[in-house]
Amino acid sequence: MSNKIIELKGLTKNFDDQQVLKGIDLNIYENEFLTLLGPSGCGKTTILRIIAGFEEPSNGELLFNGIDISKVPPYKREINTVFQKYALFPFLNVHDNVAFGLNLKKVDKSVIDQKVSRMLKLVGLEGFEKRDVTLLSGGQQQRVAIARALINEPKVLLLDEPLGALDAKLRKEMQFELKKIQKEVGITFIFVTHDQEEALSMSDTVVVMNNGIIQQIGSPVDIYNEPENRFVADFIGDSNIIEGNMIRDCLVCFDGIEFECVDKGFKENEEVEVVLRPEDIDIVEPDKSKLKGTVASIVFKGVHYEIIVRTARRDYKIHTTDYHEVGKDVGLSFTDEDIHVMYKMEN
Amino acid sequence: MKQFKNLVRPYIIWSFVLIVVPLFLIVLYSVTTGGNSLVNIQFTGENFKKIFEPVYMNVFIRSFKLGLITTVLCLVIGYLLAYFISRFSEKAQNILILAVTIPMWINMLLRTYAWISLLSDNGIINSLLTLLGLDPVSMMYTDFSVIVGLTCDLLPFMVIPIHTSLAKMDHSLIEAAYDLGANPFKTFWRVVFKLSIPGVVNGTIMVFLLSISSFVIPKLLGGGQYVLIGNLIEEQFISVGDWNFGSAISLLLAVAILIMIRIMKKIDPDENGGA
């Protein structure tokens, strides 16, 4: 990938004796769409506020193009933010909101007008210059907030759960649109969300956080397919998490049965946890599988059925488009690649 | 933002010098003798003892009585006024409340001065009475003139808070009370009045506080011999020059009012929520 633009080194943050960030190391690259993903209170917004300059880190370094900026005030950083509830200035119209940053820099009025209309076009609000921002819909306010930030040509755009206030359909549209805008302006986006689907569908890199600690950094596909621990597997998508032990490389044992797999590098007989995604499990005739059970329930979910199969040791969740009657004896089948072996989490 | 936090600093210093220190000085003066020089001060309880002499106790009692009468008058007249206003259309209510508010903004001295020309022995009211063939009445320099002046001055302080709590009352509550079989009197007492208690409490506190400590209206409408707490304090500071005794009276007045506010606030059921 290209050059690092932001580096966090051993960053910690305390609020009144409470440590909300417990040593964050993270590299963010130019043109990257990076998402900080985690449940509320995990510290993701604090990281964003430290990068923006609204909070100072308690310890550690924040480098921007190799220079420590942790003491630089927000108005001197080449970073702009799209706030959670947009924080538009209600006493200014759309044009004046977007032009706010340029007006401060005393840019020529004709240049401002030109840039504002270009920005509004980029976010799909052409001709909205004179509108009252308080009368716009949530989606439109969102777009004004993005235009207001991008017009300053920042190197990095921070977005703090910007889609949280929108309804489901509009959210999908904006996800697509944000990705498009990011490609067009070609800068780094750092996006904070607790919505795993949002994170997976938009990002180049996903950073999963919990309790002020980074749990995993990786591409959406890696995060989904190769979760590093139970928290990540659990937080991202539905999963069956099964305790087992690694007999040797490429052979794992769980529910008392040995399965071939593709994971290596664990100690012999190390206790591990195994993830099986519900959509990776197939329901087959009982005699065609090592793992047998009966259908305990079936629920229609729109595109697929969610079936719970009760085996000797536990219930498995399976997503399939085929219908299976409750009470039917079935076998569960999955390939070697479908088995994801993870290190067992302490605690 | 940490930058903005420092903005309170000027006022911290200001309020310390011009609010806290002066109060402390009153307390200090009230427990010392030695007049106005701080060099030869001596602690004493004499100032407070002096207050309990009959001459001064009478002043306290008279002030209290006058404050009470004014407050009750304002409460009765003001509650009715606020209640009637609250039953007009919203537009009319705004205009009427503005009409009640305007006198508050006009210089109190000028309004009191106007009463003199109305109430004096050869004033307008007496000329009207003579015109009607009635005997003129001496009204100036009596309890009557002082109470009229105080009531006129303080009535808005009662009307506005009561109107505020009546206006925000949900009218469906009254309908609900009727619906549940309450007669108009019960409805008023159990629903309307109960819900307006916060306004009544605030108005009563304001009027009582202002009437018991007033000294201009008693002086102008009551004449020189009409001494209330306020006049007594003024005398000590302006003509007698016993600042220590004056401070003791002031301190007592401030403390008494503070205690009364506390007691009144206890009556207010919404104390924890609003106001």
Add this chain to the structure above:
Amino acid sequence: MKKGKIGSIIYVALCLAFFYIPIIVTMVFSFNSSKSLTKFTGFSLKWYEALVTDRDIVSAVGVSLSIAVIATVVSTILGTITAIGLSRSRRVVKEWLLNVNNIPIMNPEIVTAISLMILFSSMKIERGYVTMLLAHICFCTPYVITSVYPKVRSLDPNLANAAMDLGATPFQALTKVIVPMIKPGIYAGVLLSFTMSFDDFVISYFVTGNGVANISIIVYNMTKRTNPTINALSTIVIIVIVITLLVVNLAPAIVKKRQERKKKAAGLEDGSLIETEK
């Protein structure tokens, strides 16, 4: 019901008469040609002439106005920055300062007055214009704080951050974003301070000296004799205050109406847009 309505109209009218008859009488007799305050002998402007030629009154008007203006400006600035600072302060500081701030509001005026009188005399500050001004700032600022602070507290804390994020220095964030947002509170504070200062008698009376007098003090000293000049002065003051109050109270209503009309128009235009978006 109808009967009750008429009764209530009569009652309200009587109360308003109680408020306004003294004021109206004052105004009428300011145009009287004789010195009498009871018999209207004919129209004249001679008391207005007497007013502008009376040195004491003219200088008192000057003192009242200049003190009201300076005290309003200072206490508005001081009160506004304090209110903004308070919203970001620690709880202890906040509670303490708000309590201290309440003292001049809750304390009887006369107690505030003598406390300041004692302060000035024990600090050996000669009583006069400056002490009167300081005292006025002292009792106006708490009202500014109480009218501005709730507005500051209801602000989205991210607004100031947003301004700084877009390149505003803290001072620019203050003047370009926070102050415009809390304008209604500031205006209320200005209005309160100005009238409180302009009308004040008790505190001015105790802290002044050296013959410096404002309107209230002059009136207080003149009431011993009948003096229609005071009526003329009253009339002018009343007219100015009533006009100011009417403008202040009616202006927001007019602006609001206009905005609503605008909102309606915008709503109609927006209709199609919102439809397609959903």
